Amino acid sequence: xxxxxxxxxxxxxxxxxxxxxxxxxxxxxxxxxxxxxxxxxxxxxxxxxxxxxxxxxxxxxxxxxxxxxxxxxxxxxxxxxxxxxxxxxxxxxxxxxxxxxxxxxxxxxxxxxxxxxxxxxxxxxxxxxxxxxxxxxxxxxxxxxxxxxxxxxxxxxxxxxxxxxxxxxxxxxxxxxxxxxxxxxxxxxxxxxxxxxxxxxxxxxxxxxxxxxxxxxxxxxxxxxxxxxxxxxxxxxxxxxxxxxxxxxxxxxxxxx
Numbered sequence: 001x002x003x004x005x006x007x008x009x010x011x012x013x014x015x016x017x018x019x020x021x022x023x024x025x026x027x028x029x030x031x032x033x034x035x036x037x038x039x040x041x042x043x044x045x046x047x048x049x050x051x052x053x054x055x056x057x058x059x060x061x062x063x064x065x066x067x068x069x070x071x072x073x074x075x076x077x078x079x080x081x082x083x084x085x086x087x088x089x090x091x092x093x094x095x096x097x098x099x100x101x102x103x104x105x106x107x108x109x110x111x112x113x114x115x116x117x118x119x120x121x122x123x124x125x126x127x128x129x130x131x132x133x134x135x136x137x138x139x140x141x142x143x144x145x146x147x148x149x150x151x152x153x154x155x156x157x158x159x160x161x162x163x164x165x166x167x168x169x170x171x172x173x174x175x176x177x178x179x180x181x182x183x184x185x186x187x188x189x190x191x192x193x194x195x196x197x198x199x200x201x202x203x204x205x206x207x208x209x210x211x212x213x214x215x216x217x218x219x220x221x222x223x224x225x226x227x228x229x230x231x232x233x234x235x236x237x238x239x240x241x242x243x244x245x246x247x248x249x250x251x252x253x254x255x256x257x
Contacts, residue, residue, distance in 0.1 A: 003032035004054075005039065010047040010197040011190065012040050019055035022104060024064040034086055041093045044256060047197040047204070049093075050189050051116065052100035053109075056182055059101040059125065062108025063139075088115035089140040094205035096196050100189040101125045102182065106164075111142040114149060117208065119176040120189045121167045127175065128164030148215065150175060200238040201256040 004015040014036045016023040025033065040049045053059040085091035088111050099116040105127045113119055113127075129138045129146065137143055138159070146155040150173055157163065167179045180188050196204060206229050214222045233239055237257045245252035 003029060003036050005036050007043070007046060009194070010045065011193040012036075012043070012046045012049040014040075014049060014051045015054050016052070016060050017054040019053070019057065021064060022058040022061040022106075023053040023055070023109070024061040025108065026064040030063075030086070034091075037085075037087045037091055037093055040095055040097075041091070046095060047201045047256075048096045048098065048193045050098045050100055050186075050193055051112070052186070052189070053102050056102060056122075058104040058106075058109070059099070060109030060112060061104055061106045062111065086112075086115075086140060088112050088145075094209045095201075096204060096208060098189050098192055100185050101167075101176070102185055107131055107138065108140060108142075111138055111140045111145075114145040115141060118192055120185060120192070121170060121176045121179050122182040122185045123167055123179055124182065125167040125170070125176075125179075126164050127166075127170050128162065129158050130162035130164070132160065133162040198251075198254075200236075200242060200252070200254045202236055202238055203233055206233060 002017050004013075004017045006013045006015075014033070016025065016029065016033070018024065018029060040046050087093055087097065096118065097116040099113045099119045101113060101119060101121040103122060103125055105113055105121075105125055107128070107130060110127050110129055129142055131138045131142070138146075143159065146159060149155075150158070154173055158165070165173070165175070167176070170176045171179045178188060210222070210226050210229060213225070217225065238252075238254045241252050241254060
């Protein structure tokens with residue numbers, strides 16, 4: 001039982017490894033996931049991350065109800081806002097994150113998925129935010145992101161009924177990028193990761209940050225921010241390498257500098 005982290009060729013694969021509990025996460029696993037995200041954020045050798053669940057049944061069933069609802073934390077922890085930060089709870093990770101959804105994507109598992117950038121789902125994957133059926137609400141950004149990513153009526157139906165979506169319906173509404181057989185799930189996610197990792201890492205991270213911050217900025221400020229970042233990137237070594245490689249008809253060797 002663990003959060004497994006593997007790094008190879010610029011790609012960090014994070015696996016929630018608790019299949020006997022449908023990859024539900026107790027406090028220990030949430031801490032491990034927090035540490036994994038901080039490694040992705042801080043390790044310059046990592047250019048893109050993939051997050052998935054162990055086994056073939058579940059991406060993640062979210063928080064382990066037995067450990068969280070039966071043993072609530074002290075109220076004082078409400079104000080420990082920077083402790084064990086997560087991708088979906090405010091931790092700023094500008095490197096792209098791909099979700100490889102290998103089955104049930106429920107509650108906190110779906111909340112995690114909503115904080116990723118690209119999503120590949122197995123054909124049998126299902127999605128829901130069923131917390132209202134347990135007397136609580138989706139946490140860690142569940143109520144905050146779903147309206148950004150689904151049509152209003154569909155998002156509200158998920159939030160208020162607790163009913164779910166199958167993979168085909170999720171694809172129809174643009175919640176995932178692609179639906180594939182389970183055997184093709186990780187190869188497809190790795191193909192996306194490899195393609196992203198081959199691009200200039202500073203430019204990739206800047207593009208992600210600008211796109212996400214555009215939701216909170218007025219257009220004039222966003223355009224100015226975009227122009228400033230683009231000007232800054234022109235001083236990077238990668239901005240010289242890209243045109244040189246194009247002119248020389250070779251693959252660019254981007255270094256993130």
